[in-house]
Amino acid sequence: MLDRDQPLLLDGGLATQLEAQGCDIGNALWSASLLQSNPDAIVAAHHAYLSAGAECLATASYQASREGFAKCGMSSAEADALMLLSVALAKRARSEAGSGAVIAASLGPYGAILHDGSEYVGNYGVSSELLHSFHKTRLELFDNAGTDVLALETIPSFQEAEVLRDLLQDCKTPSWVSFSCRDEKHISDGTLLSDAARLFEGHPSVVAVGINCTPPQYALRLIRELREALPDKHALVYPNSGEVYNVNDNSWLGTVTPGDCAAAASDWLAAGAKIIGGCCRMGPLHIAAMALMISESPQQ
Template sequence: MPNMTFEQLLRNGQPIILDGGLATELEAQGYTLNSKLWSAELLLNQPQAIINAHRAYYEAGANCAITASYQATLAGFMSLGLNAEQAQDLILSSVRLAITARSEYLAQHPDNNRPLLVAASVGPYGAPLGDGSEYTGNYGVSDASLVEFHQQRLQWLDQSGADVLACETIPSLQEAKVLHSLLAQCQTPAWVTFSCQDGQHLNDGSPIEACAQLFAQHPKVRAIGVNCSSPLFINELISRIKQTAPALAVVVYPNSGEHYEASTNSWHGTASPLECGEAAASWQQSGASIIGGCCRMGPEHIRQIQQHLQASSPVSKL
C-alpha cells in the first residue's frame, strides 16, 4: 500500500494507531531521563536510542511515531551551551530520527501494508520548566510570552517533513488560543490534545467544549482530543468533543492509569496491556479514530490496542 498522508488516512475509515510513551520505552532500554530536557536530551547524545524506540512502536503495530521534540526547545538547548543554529538542527533531528526508524522498518518489512506516519511533537510552555506547571496551566505569563515560546519551533517543525504537527498536553485555554493563531500560519496539518483533570475540564479548569469550539472550523487542525490524562475520563471527554465539534476527528492517548507519587518518584497501581486494549475499543466506539498511549504505555500496550481495534474496525473506505 502506498503511504498515505495524515488527511488521507483520516478519510480511510480505519483507526490510526499512535505509539506509546517515548520516555517509557527509552527507560525500558535502560536510559535515565532526569534532566529538564527529558527524552530530548538523547537527541544530543544518544540518537540511536530514539530510533530504536520508534522502531519498537512500529513493530508493535503503530501507524504513527511521535517525535522526541516534546521538551526540545531553543532555550533548553541554548542552556546547554548550544547556539541557535545547533538547537534548530537538534529539534529538526527529532523528525529525521523518526523518519529513519520508519525507513528501517519498511526496509525490513517489504510486505508491510500499514501506512506509517511521523508526528512532530509540540509540547506546552510548561514542559521544559520542570515545575509541574505543564499539568496545571498556571503559567502566569502573557500571550506574547507564549507566542515567543511556540512560534520559532512551530515554524521549524512545519518545514521538517513531518506528516502532522502534534500539539500535545496543552493544559489551558489561554495556550490553546495562542496555538490556534500560530497553527493557522502553518502548512502542515495538525492535531491538538489537552491534558484534563476530569471528564469535563482541562487542567486549568476550562471546559473541554470551549476548546472543541475554538478549533471546530480551524483551517489546519484536523483532530482534537486528550492525552496525558487518566483513561477513566476518556469516554466522557470524547462525547463532549464530538457533540461540540462533530466535523473534527477525535484523538486520544491517555496515560496507563497508574498514579505517579512525586514524593517517592515512583508509580503505583497497575494497568495491564490487555486492559488498555479493551479500553481502546470502547474509546473507538465512543467516537475516537486516533488512539494510542502516553506515560507508562509501552509497545505491548500498543500491540494490544492495535489488535483490539483491528478486530472491531470497519472495512477501509479506500
C-alpha cells in the first residue's frame, strides 16, 4: 500500500459528498444509514472522489456497528450484512472506475455510536472491557472482509488507543490509527499526541499513525510531533475544513478553498506526512486540488 515514492491521497468526507448529492443523513447512523436505503448514492460519492484523484476510498461504515443498527431494530446478522455491504460498494466503485484505489474500512471510535460528539472529547466514562468488546466485533468482521487497510479513525482517548493496540495484534489486515486533536499537541482527552502515538511503536500490523477530523491549523505542528515521537511509522493527516457551525442560523463560518487546502497539504508532505486527504467538509474539489499539487511536485 505504501511501497511507493509518491504520497497516498485519501478521499474527503463521505458524508460531505452525500449531503452535496442531496442525501438526508441527519440520523444516528449518519452515512451508514444509506447502506440500506440508498446504496447507489454511496457508490456515486465514491466515484466523485475517484474522479477527483483520490487513491483510497473509505467505506461507509464509520458510524456502523451492531449496537447502532440494533437501535434501529436490526439483528446482528442484518447489521453485519450491511457493514460488509459498505466494502462491496467501495469495491464496486473502484471496479467501475477501472481504478487501483486502496479500500480502507472506516471504523470510528466508540463515541461515534453515541451520536453526541463524544469522539471529540474522549471521556466516555466506560470500562476498557466495554471498549474491547465493541471494537473486537467490528475488527473481526472487517479483518475478513477483504479490505486493504483497517482505518481506526477519530480516536479521542488514550484508553481507547490502548484497547486498539491490543486488539490489532490479532488482525492480519494492515491498519492505521488516527486521533482527533484539540490543539497542536494534545488529542481530545488531553493526552499528548506523542504519548498516544508511541503506543504503536513497533506494532506489527499498524503501518501508519496520524490525525483526522482536526482543525487544519493544527496539522503541521501535529505532523512534526508525530515524526519525532514515532519515526518508524508513516504519518497520515486528513483534517476537517476548520469551519465552525453557527447554530443560530444553521450556517458554517469560515471557508477553506481548494487552493488553501493544496498549499497546506504541500506543507504537510514537506513535514513528513506520507498519507494525506480530507475529512468533514472537505469535498472532491479539495481532493482534486491536492491531487494536482502532488502531480506538479517533485517526488517526495
